Amino acid sequence: MHRDDAHPEGEAGHVTDRDRRAQLVDAAVDHVAAHGIVDLSLRRLGAAIGVSHRMLIHYFGSKEQLLVEIVRASERRQRGLLSRLHAEPGLSPAGVARRLWQQLTDPRLAGQERLFFEICGHALRGRPEAVPILEGLVADWLEPLAAAEVAAGADPATAYSRARLGLATVRGLLLDLLATGDRAGVDAAMEEFLRLYYGPE
Amino acid sequence: MHRDDAHPEGEAGHVTDRDRRAQLVDAAVDHVAAHGIVDLSLRRLGAAIGVSHRMLIHYFGSKEQLLVEIVRASERRQRGLLSRLHAEPGLSPAGVARRLWQQLTDPRLAGQERLFFEICGHALRGRPEAVPILEGLVADWLEPLAAAEVAAGADPATAYSRARLGLATVRGLLLDLLATGDRAGVDAAMEEFLRLYYGPE
DNA sequence: TGGGTCATGTACCAATTGGTACACTCGCGA
DNA sequence: TCGCGAGTGTACCAATTGGTACATGACCCA
Numbered sequence: 001m002h003r004d005d006a007h008p009e010g011e012a013g014h015v016t017d018r019d020r021r022a023q024l025v026d027a028a029v030d031h032v033a034a035h036g037i038v039d040l041s042l043r044r045l046g047a048a049i050g051v052s053h054r055m056l057i058h059y060f061g062s063k064e065q066l067l068v069e070i071v072r073a074s075e076r077r078q079r080g081l082l083s084r085l086h087a088e089p090g091l092s093p094a095g096v097a098r099r100l101w102q103q104l105t106d107p108r109l110a111g112q113e114r115l116f117f118e119i120c121g122h123a124l125r126g127r128p129e130a131v132p133i134l135e136g137l138v139a140d141w142l143e144p145l146a147a148a149e150v151a152a153g154a155d156p157a158t159a160y161s162r163a164r165l166g167l168a169t170v171r172g173l174l175l176d177l178l179a180t181g182d183r184a185g186v187d188a189a190m191e192e193f194l195r196l197y198y199g200p201e
Numbered sequence: 202m203h204r205d206d207a208h209p210e211g212e213a214g215h216v217t218d219r220d221r222r223a224q225l226v227d228a229a230v231d232h233v234a235a236h237g238i239v240d241l242s243l244r245r246l247g248a249a250i251g252v253s254h255r256m257l258i259h260y261f262g263s264k265e266q267l268l269v270e271i272v273r274a275s276e277r278r279q280r281g282l283l284s285r286l287h288a289e290p291g292l293s294p295a296g297v298a299r300r301l302w303q304q305l306t307d308p309r310l311a312g313q314e315r316l317f318f319e320i321c322g323h324a325l326r327g328r329p330e331a332v333p334i335l336e337g338l339v340a341d342w343l344e345p346l347a348a349a350e351v352a353a354g355a356d357p358a359t360a361y362s363r364a365r366l367g368l369a370t371v372r373g374l375l376l377d378l379l380a381t382g383d384r385a386g387v388d389a390a391m392e393e394f395l396r397l398y399y400g401p402e
Numbered sequence: 403t404g405g406g407t408c409a410t411g412t413a414c415c416a417a418t419t420g421g422t423a424c425a426c427t428c429g430c431g432a
Numbered sequence: 433t434c435g436c437g438a439g440t441g442t443a444c445c446a447a448t449t450g451g452t453a454c455a456t457g458a459c460c461c462a
Contacts, residue, residue, distance in 0.1 A: 020439095036326040038239055042420065052441060053420080063420060114325045121322040124315045124379050125237040137380045164390035165397075168373030169366065176369050178325050179338045189365035196366075196397045218409090242449065253411065254450080264450060 021059050024051065025069045029077070032070055033111035037118050042066075067129035074115055075133055082141065094198040096148055097166060101190055104174055105183075113174060141167050162197070169193050222260050225252065226270045230278070233271055234312035238319050243267075268330035275316055276334055283342065295399040297349050298367060302391055305375055306384075314375060342368050363398075370394055 027049040032040060035048075042053035042063055060066040081103055085096060104113065120137070123130035145163035150156055173193075177186040228250040233241060236249075243254035243264055261267040282304055286297060305314065321338070324331035346364035351357055374394075378387040 038323065038326065038328075041418080043418085054422090054442085055440065057421060058439080114322075117318070117325060118322040120376065120380065121315075121319040122239065124318060125239065127239075134380050138377050138383075139381075158393060160386070161389040161393040164377065164386060165370065165374070165393050168377050168387075168390060169370045169394075170373070171376060172369030172371070172373030173366070175321065175372060176339050176365065179321065179335050180340075182339075185361070185365060186369075188362040189369060192359060192362040193366050193370075221409090243451090244449080255412085255452090256410065258451060259409080 017059065021069075024049065024056070024059060025066075025073050028066065028070050029073045033074070033115045037067075037070070037115060037122070040067075064129060071119055071129055071133060074112065074119065075136070077112060078116065079140070082144065085144070092152065094194055096145075097170075097194060097197070101170060104170065105177060110178065113178060117175060117178070138164065138167065166197065218260075222270075225250065225257070225260060226267075226274050229267065229271050230274045234275070234316045238268075238271070238316060238323070241268075265330060272320055272330050272334060275313070275320065276337070278313060279317065280341070283345065286345070293353060295395055297346075298371070298395060298398070302371060305371065306378060311379065314379060318376060318379070339365070339368065367398065
């Protein structure tokens, strides 16, 4: 009831709603990445992160709102991966792709990747808390990837198609990896893709 | 209530029971493909397909068992797609890929494809009813695809990697299509892939 | 005709869910 | 010192869940 984010003196040591909310949602994303979002209950989540379900309702208003925040935060984490990619200039497109693949397949991110596919499933079903990610699911990644293609001399007309293809392939192989755990096999397929995509070294 | 298609004078009563199960599970898959499997409840499912939740328990023992049957039936439908692919011999690998893509992106299958990703999400989370599909998720498709690669003269050493890559790309683009609905954009990316994969015509 | 099996519906149960009401504590300004 | 408002826990609520007990009714075999 008091989710007024308009707190001008928020940084004056006032550890208030916003900080607590952010902290809670962060813990919630961790928990959800580890245990799934499908059968999440406020009580179990609360018990796991050390608050009562009463407080979750208090801070987020409803489970629905909390889910929205969780999805947003998870999306923000994904985007963090993307921006870290930008932080390394002068990388060839192949280098960018390899780096993306490396980062995405880091076993420590497995939970988050699983959560990604889980949320996709919900969004595809029209669940209101997950639907917003559909907007940026492809578009947000297409921009930088296509830009990299163009910068590397790709035909502008096909840059978007190539970017889209690369993104889809990475995600498809990621799903394969999560499902089979066959790291070597999936890596080999990725190498095959890079060979086709950028030509043999 | 109404044992419409089952003829009592045929065989013994057991057949009726099996038929009824198959009929129920078929209707259940339809419903689940249309409305999602996440928040499925026996009561709602029963109301949708015209039986009481009591009967679902009676025929399947538990919700868990019913889910197992639903997942199996859904898997069987997917496999039907695969076998229809086999039914057309003499197709070039590019032709097979195109055909696969055509079939998968048929709008009438959208619900089933969504269900596929939904079940994947559950399986990735270790849900017991969905986990079994992880076995065949990649392997079952790899065999015929790799065989087609070899038959078309591909290097046997890379045939599996190429098959794996093709499968992943198709699935990634399918996810893209379901998420964005941008048929033209996704088709263009697919064409780009085919060009890379099989070379320009 | 009568007994018995089986399919089905009704009513119910305990557990869990999201959400609310109220009481309590604690820090801060007057 | 008081009081007041924010943060928190406890107890509770109605709704929904999967699952069960029992009655009913249709059908088959003798």
